[in-house]
Amino acid sequence: MKKYLNKLHYRSWHRGTKESDLFLGKFFDKYGERLNQKQLELYDYFLSITDDNDLLLFVKGEKKWPNEVPSEIIELLEEYILSEAFRK
Numbered sequence: 415m416k417k418y419l420n421k422l423h424y425r426s427w428h429r430g431t432k433e434s435d436l437f438l439g440k441f442f443d444k445y446g447e448r449l450n451q452k453q454l455e456l457y458d459y460f461l462s463i464t465d466d467n468d469l470l471l472f473v474k475g476e477k478k479w480p481n482e483v484p485s486e487i488i489e490l491l492e493e494y495i496l497s498e499a500f501r502k
Contacts, residue, residue, distance in 0.1 A: 422461070
């Protein structure tokens with residue numbers, strides 16, 4: 415389990431754009447340890463299907479989350495977005 419967490423931590427902090435690195439890295443630092451196995455797998459899937467450029471539009475609320483993004487992950491990301499006041 416620790417190895418899997420380390421992998422997801424690395425993938426969250428090393429996306430390709432600095433903005434995505436900061437958003438997902440800090441998100442994972444805050445939520446990673448409390449996600450259960452199923453949620454970690456859903457987050458892993460989310461990382462594999464999400465484009466960095468689109469991610470910023472989702473975070474700003476300028477684009478809707480795609481249907482293929484698991485709703486459990488969207489809920490956590492939205493909670494994080496609100497808690498950090500990314501949208502005004």
